[in-house]
Amino acid sequence: MKEHKGVTALLRTAERERRCAIGKAGDAIYHALRRRVKALEVVSPYPNLFADVLYWNNLDPEERSLHVIRSLAQHHPRWTFAGLSAACVYGYQHSYALHDGSVSIASPKGSGHGVAKQLRRLYMHKIPRRRFHGIPVTSPARTLIDCAAIPFADALAIYDSALRNGHVTIADVETLMIQIACDEAAVAKLLKHANPLRENGGESWTYAHIIGLGYAEPSFQAEFANPETPSMPYRVDFCWRLADGRVIVGEYDGMAKYADTSNPNRASLQAKLDYEHRREHALKSQGVTAVTHLFYEDVKDSARLDAKLAGAGVPRIR
Structure with a gap:
């Protein structure tokens, strides 16, 4: 397909910022991006987010998630990323197999999926909001508690990594665990076996x-x-x-x-x-x-x- 200078500039700027390009529904560049999605030159991993297909294919699953998260953080500054999405932002080690294209955010209004099918809302009455690398995320302790929903063998790598990085202590997680509604058995099992001496996921x-x-x-x-x-x-x-x-x-x-x-x-x-x-x-x-x-x-x-x-x-x- 013939080069569109506006599309090229938008995509290259996004690549330099390690995120996806953000489309504006209805304008000419958005329609040009959608045509290139149909031509398999551009991918759209999330509604109104775009990336050059060759660039995208060279990213690992975690980096793809981070590109989407960085874009959404820019487009929705009031969102607070949670669960595996927050773990990605913090850099906690985990299996690439956990990435399914979804994004998790904290929500005081209820849990479930958002308007986009890839958006998962995790209910929190009070959101412990932090900023890490400029991105709003739940606190490390809350992030670990939400990651207890991941199968034990995969979640343990996240717990070990958070402890190894010095972001949180076992006591921090235990204290929060008794203050909120969560799967206490799953969290307690992970805390029992978590150990920062293990060097990698x-x-x-x-x-x-x-x-x-x-x-x-x-x-x-x-x-x-x-x-x-x-x-x-x-x-x-x-x-x-x-x-x-x-x-x-x-x-x-x-x-x-x-x-x-x-x-x-x-x-x-x-x-x-x-x-x-x-x-x-x-x-x-x-x-x-x-x-x-x-x-x-x-x-x-x-x-x-x-x-x-x-x-x-x-x-x-x-």
């Missing part, structure tokens, strides 16, 4: 599945001497020290630890494997009796995870 997610299968609680980020660089000890994701002297280490390796071909400066696959071999040798020389590597595919499949943990000798407590 993958570790939180893996831990949730480990205890979900009834295995014993591990310790986190246990340190072992590094003979090659003594000032940088090895830290392992999960460690079980058993009464009979066995020491079992679990490492969450994600989906593509050794297969990332996108970075031109990456170490060679062989160098990575050699490093892991030296690291594992050093761990075993310090009493570690088993090292099990847990990949995304293992954790996602409960039978595979169960087999790996059982095979490594991790004790089951229920």
